[in-house]
Amino acid sequence: MESTSELPVSLIPNHGSWLRYLSFSLDHKVVGIQYLVTGFLFYLVGGVLAGMIRTELATPISDYLSREVYNEVLTMHGTIMIFLWIVPVVNGAFGNYLIPFYVGARDMAFPRLNAVAFWMIPPAGLLLIASFFIGGASQSGWTAYPPLSLRTPALGQLIWIFSVLLLGGSSILGGINFIVTILKLRRPGLKMMQLPMYCWAMLGTSILVVLSTPVLAGTLVMLAFDIVAHTGFFNPAIGGNAVVYQHLFWFYSHPAVYIMVLPAFGLVSEILPVHSRKPLFGYTTMVYSILAIVFLGLIVWAHHMFTSGTPPWMRLFFTIATSFIAVPTGIKFFNWLATLWGGKIALNSAMLFACAFIVNFVLGGITGVALAQVPFDIHVHDTYFVVAHFHYIVYGGTVFIIFSSIYHWYPKITGRMLNEPLGMLHFVLTFVGFNLCFGPQHWLGMNGMPRRVSEYDPQFTLMNQISSVGALLMALSTLPFLINVFHSAWRGRVAGNNPWRALTPEWLTSSPPPVENWNGPAPHVEHPYGYGLVETTP
Amino acid sequence: MFGLVLFLVGDGMTFAGLFAAYLTFRAVNPLPSGGVYDLELLLPTINTALLVISSFTFHRAARQLRQGSGFGCRLWLLITAALGAAFLASQMLEYFKLPFGLTANLFASTFYVLTGFHGLHVTLGVLMILIVWWQARAGGSINRESHFGLEAAELYWHFVDGIWVVLFGIIYLL
Numbered sequence: 063m064e065s066t067s068e069l070p071v072s073l074i075p076n077h078g079s080w081l082r083y084l085s086f087s088l089d090h091k092v093v094g095i096q097y098l099v100t101g102f103l104f105y106l107v108g109g110v111l112a113g114m115i116r117t118e119l120a121t122p123i124s125d126y127l128s129r130e131v132y133n134e135v136l137t138m139h140g141t142i143m144i145f146l147w148i149v150p151v152v153n154g155a156f157g158n159y160l161i162p163f164y165v166g167a168r169d170m171a172f173p174r175l176n177a178v179a180f181w182m183i184p185p186a187g188l189l190l191i192a193s194f195f196i197g198g199a200s201q202s203g204w205t206a207y208p209p210l211s212l213r214t215p216a217l218g219q220l221i222w223i224f225s226v227l228l229l230g231g232s233s234i235l236g237g238i239n240f241i242v243t244i245l246k247l248r249r250p251g252l253k254m255m256q257l258p259m260y261c262w263a264m265l266g267t268s269i270l271v272v273l274s275t276p277v278l279a280g281t282l283v284m285l286a287f288d289i290v291a292h293t294g295f296f297n298p299a300i301g302g303n304a305v306v307y308q309h310l311f312w313f314y315s316h317p318a319v320y321i322m323v324l325p326a327f328g329l330v331s332e333i334l335p336v337h338s339r340k341p342l343f344g345y346t347t348m349v350y351s352i353l354a355i356v357f358l359g360l361i362v363w364a365h366h367m368f369t370s371g372t373p374p375w376m377r378l379f380f381t382i383a384t385s386f387i388a389v390p391t392g393i394k395f396f397n398w399l400a401t402l403w404g405g406k407i408a409l410n411s412a413m414l415f416a417c418a419f420i421v422n423f424v425l426g427g428i429t430g431v432a433l434a435q436v437p438f439d440i441h442v443h444d445t446y447f448v449v450a451h452f453h454y455i456v457y458g459g460t461v462f463i464i465f466s467s468i469y470h471w472y473p474k475i476t477g478r479m480l481n482e483p484l485g486m487l488h489f490v491l492t493f494v495g496f497n498l499c500f501g502p503q504h505w506l507g508m509n510g511m512p513r514r515v516s517e518y519d520p521q522f523t524l525m526n527q528i529s530s531v532g533a534l535l536m537a538l539s540t541l542p543f544l545i546n547v548f549h550s551a552w553r554g555r556v557a558g559n560n561p562w563r564a565l566t567p568e569w570l571t572s573s574p575p576p577v578e579n580w581n582g583p584a585p586h587v588e589h590p591y592g593y594g595l596v597e598t599t600p
Numbered sequence: 601m602f603g604l605v606l607f608l609v610g611d612g613m614t615f616a617g618l619f620a621a622y623l624t625f626r627a628v629n630p631l632p633s634g635g636v637y638d639l640e641l642l643l644p645t646i647n648t649a650l651l652v653i654s655s656f657t658f659h660r661a662a663r664q665l666r667q668g669s670g671f672g673c674r675l676w677l678l679i680t681a682a683l684g685a686a687f688l689a690s691q692m693l694e695y696f697k698l699p700f701g702l703t704a705n706l707f708a709s710t711f712y713v714l715t716g717f718h719g720l721h722v723t724l725g726v727l728m729i730l731i732v733w734w735q736a737r738a739g740g741s742i743n744r745e746s747h748f749g750l751e752a753a754e755l756y757w758h759f760v761d762g763i764w765v766v767l768f769g770i771i772y773l774l
Contacts, residue, residue, distance in 0.1 A: 172603060238606045246602060276610045277617035284621065284713060291702055293709035295621070301631075301706050306624050310617055 086181065088173035089577055093180050094159030095475065098468075100180075101151035104142050104187055109537060111139035116499070116533035119526050124516040132516035133201035134194065134218070140204030141222065144318070145229045146187045148460050152325040153271075154180065154236055156467055157264050159475070161240060163568035163575075164258045166249025166584035171242040179235040186228035193221040203514060205311060208285060208296035208304045216289050223282045223289075230275045230282075233321075237271030240264050249584050255349070258566050258590045259342060262349050263328025266356040270317040270324075273360065278314035281307060305370050312363035320359040322456055323423075324352065326463035327394060330416050333463075333470050334398055336564040337413040338405025341591040344397040351390035358387045368439045377436045384434035391427060395420065411485030415466030418493050422458025426451055429504070444514075447507025453500045465492070465543070472547070473561050477573040478554030484546040488539055495535025502529050566590045604752050608759045611721075615763050618717065619770060622710045626774075631705055637774075639711075643694045644772050647687050651722075651761045654683035658729075658754050668744055670736060677733040680757070684726040691719055711771060718767055721760045728753045 082092055083099070114135050118126045127135065158176065162169055170176045193199040200222040202211035211219050244257070244265050285307065287293045294300035296307040335342045342348065364372055364380045372380075398420060407413065429451040433439050442448065465488070472480050502525040507513075511522050518526065560569040568575070570585045589595055631637070661676035700708040732753045735742040742749050 175603075234607075234610050238603050238610070241606055242603045272606055272610045273613055276612075276614035280614040280617040280717075281621075283717075284618075287709070287713060293703050293713075294706055295625075295709060301629060303625055303629050303706075306621050306628075309624070310621060313617070 086177050088169065088177055090158045090162050090170045090173065090176065091475075091575065091579075093170075093176050094155050094157070096180050097150050097154035097158060097183075098156075100184060100187075101147045101155060104146035105151075106540070107191065108139050108142040108147055109540065111135050111142065113533060113537055115139060116530040118516055119518070120530040122518050122520045122523055122526075127516065129516050130198070130201060133203075133214075133514070134199040136514055137200050137203050137222070138190070138194070141190065141226070142187070144204060144322070144456075145226060146183065146190075148322045148456055148464075149229075149233060149318070150183055151464055152322060152329070152460055153233070153240075153264070153267060154183075156260070156325065156329060156471075157236070157240055159471070160258075160260060160568060161243055161264060162247070163571075163579060164261050164566065164590075165244060165247050166252055166567060166586070167243065167247040168578045168584075170239050171247050172239050175235050176239055179232045179239070182228050182232040182235075186225040186232070189221055189228075190225040193218045196221075205315070206282075206285065207311075208288065208302075208307050209298060211285060212288055212297055220286060220289060223286050227279055227282055230279050233271050234275050237268035237275075240268040241272065244268075249586065251586060255346070256588055256590070258328075259331035259345070259348055260325070260328035262352050263324045263331070266352045267321050267324045269356055270321055270359060274314045274317040277310055281310040281314075305367070308367050308370055309364065312366045313360075316363040316366065317359050319452075319455065320355060322460050324355065326419070326460040327352070329463050329467045330398065330419055332566060333412055333416045333466055334401050335591045335593060336470070336562045336566075337410065337416075338402050338407045339593045340401055340405040341589075341593055341595065342397070343400035343403075344393070345591070347393050348397055351393045354390040355387060358383060358390070362387065365434050365439070368436050369443045381434050381436055385431060388427065388431050395424060395427075410469070410482060411480065411489055412466045412469035414486070414489045415462045415469065415492075418489070419459055419462040419466065422454050422462060422496070426454025426458055429454065442507050444512055445507035446503040446511045446513055449513050450500045450503035450507060453503075458496055458500070462492070462496075465489075468547075470562070471568075472550070473557035474568055474573050474575070476551055476554070477557055478550050479557050479561060480550045480554060481546050484542045484549075488542045488546065491535050491539030491542070495532045495537075495539055497532070499529050499532030499536060501532075502526075565592055601748070601752065601755070604755060608756065612759070612763070615714075615717070615766075618710075618714055619766070622714060622770065625706050625710060629706055631707055637707060639772055640694070640697070641772060643690055643697075644768060647690050647694075648764065648768050650683050650687045650690070651764050654680045654687075655758055655761045657683065658757050662747075662750055662754055665736065665742075665744060665747055665750060670738060670743065673750075674733055674736050677729055677736065681726050681729040681733065684722055684729065684757075688719060688722055688726070691715065691722075714767060714771065718760070718763060721763070725753070725757050725760050728756065 082089070083096055087093060087096070114127060115132070118124070118132055124132065158170065190199075197217045198215045200206065200211070200218040201214040202219065206219070206222065244261050248254075248257075284293075284295045288295050288297055288302070294302040296302050296304050298304055331342055331348065362380055362384045364376055365384045368377055368380075402417075429447070433442070433448065433451060469480055469485055472478075506522055506525050506529075509522070511518050557573050559571065559573055561573075562569070565587065567585055567587045567590070570587070571580050626637070657676050657680045661673045661680060664672035664676055695712075702709055702712045732742060732750050734740065735749060
């Protein structure tokens with residue numbers, strides 16, 4: 063185990079220069095920002111692809127993109143948004159930036175491993191995008207179900223597999239690092255039940271990453287064998303079994319949903335108490351809810367497969383298990399509402415995004431419980447209802463929290479405040495655009511419009527056009543955000559150490575923080591949410 | 601060390617996924633006529649014995665180091681590496697003697713991928729032992745006071761052995 067804490071500050075390569083963001087840096091804050099910026103660049107690429115999808119779907123016929131290109135675009139959109147934007151940012155970016163502060167450490171447990179994990183991401187992403195230009199990208203969706211994935215252009219599918227393996231490897235290394243840091247690197251005397259909630263969320267997430275991602279890796283290697291060596295694991299034409307792929311795939315990819323939302327649950331638990339000046343309600347129940355979600359999240363995968371010939375007893379089990387997840391999740395939502403209740407709420411950009419998260423996620427959660435019921439699921443399986451549901455979870459939920467977190471921690475990262483009116487404009491455009499884009503898709507799915515098809519029945523035209531207008535608003539919403547981020551970096555109001563008068567440890571140092579986080583010993587924070595209980599200093 | 605344990609948990613999950621796939625294939629998909637599950641048991645049994653013994657020899661090497669005998673440690677490490685290499689050679693021999701190839705049927709494919717993936721782990725393990733062996737030379741970075749590398753390699757090696765025992769039970773005996 064090595065740590066930068068042995069190095070004097072002057073020996074850290076490129077200290078203080080922006081070039082350090084392009085280097086193999088061992089500083090957890092630099093790695094966190096590397097994750098954040100890289101992830102955002104891929105978000106822009108994925109966003110352009112989403113724009114192409116919505117442009118195509120503005121008319122019922124396939125006119126803007128050919129059917130094959132449309133399939134490539136939707137595959138790449140899903141893969142990039144999940145593996146290169148949400149997972150790296152909500153885990154890698156904020157996890158690396160915040161966790162060492164929260165446990166009172168100078169860096170992560172394995173700084174070198176951390177840098178390796180980050181630097182696996184850019185090549186994997188560039189490789190994935192390059193597959194568009196060398197023989198065509200994969201057309202089998204982000205799920206890569208065989209036998210479809212055996213019929214799509216083999217090179218594109220292999221590049222997809224290789225790059226997802228790289229990203230999965232990066233994710234596992236990151237997960238190991240988080241678990242060890244949270245359990246072993248805590249400041250002496252800091253108890254587990256005194257940790258900020260984001261630590262618990264990342265602990266739970268990392269357990270899921272370590273347990274489930276390797277299964278995906280094994281599965282994808284078998285799929286690669288099917289493509290390259292013509293084995294028949296998942297190829298029914300030569301005696302294979304495609305349903306086994308689905309089981310193994312969802313054994314990772316259902317927990318992957320929690321890998322994307324649990325960290326967001328943690329982040330929102332940090333943001334709400336600060337801006338409503340109240341302690342986080344029900345800390346202990348929050349912790350147990352996270353652990354319950356981790357356990358249940360591992361045993362509900364087959365609810366994605368109710369129409370795959372799944373036997374009735376299995377359907378029953380997975381329906382019940384899935385419905386149970388609503389209980390711990392519901393506990394968390396009531397706790398957040400109770401945190402807000404009677405608080406001195408500051409409705410700034412960070413808070414607006416956090417509150418919108420609650421609204422969006424409840425909608426996505428309710429459709430999730432509906433989808434867990436077999437009779438309903440069979441009706442809407444593989445329709446736009448499912449598309450609407452998971453975008454309410456991963457965009458309305460997680461991406462809203464990513465933006466909320468950027469507004470909340472930007473002053474700490476750069477030392478300057480973001481511009482509030484621009485932030486509000488960003489919020490309004492995103493919130494209206496998002497609901498306009500994905501709200502109508504519930505109706506489309508209920509009425510039978512299938513997903514992943516570039517053409518549709520003309521009766522769906524109006525709703526699709528509303529949805530496309532919403533997508534346009536979402537694209538526009540990126541402009542005020544980008545202007546804000548760049549302008550404020552130079553001209554923003556100087557933030558000071560603790561502009562929000564927050565109590566968690568990252569605010570008890572300068573903005574931006576020094577290389578080893580504190581110039582003295584790490585502060586002992588006994589009550590990270592003690593608003594109204596302990597003195598807060600500006 | 602805790603980090604390594606977590607890594608091995610993850611690695612074990614990869615094997616668990618492959619085992620689950622194998623068992624499901626076996627339960628659900630009948631083999632085409634001419635395919636058999638029964639394998640020659642002599643070589644694999646010898647292989648199992650080789651690996652199990654090598655776990656004990658590795659343990660012995662670690663104990664020698666703690667007792668201050670660098671020479672004994674290196675000797676037992678070399679024996680362990682030789683046992684691992686013998687396992688790999690014998691595995692290759694078995695591959696050549698088998699009547700089916702990778703793409704013959706579902707069982708054949710799963711067999712080769714599972715044993716091959718395990719063989720890859722053994723290969724890495726043998727390389728790791730040789731590296732540790734080199735570091736344990738007089739004046740090397742592994743000595744009585746500092747022996748994290750040795751312990752890490754030992755844990756990994758026991759893990760690989762344990763996986764083999766499960767694999768042997770599921771593929772050869774079942």
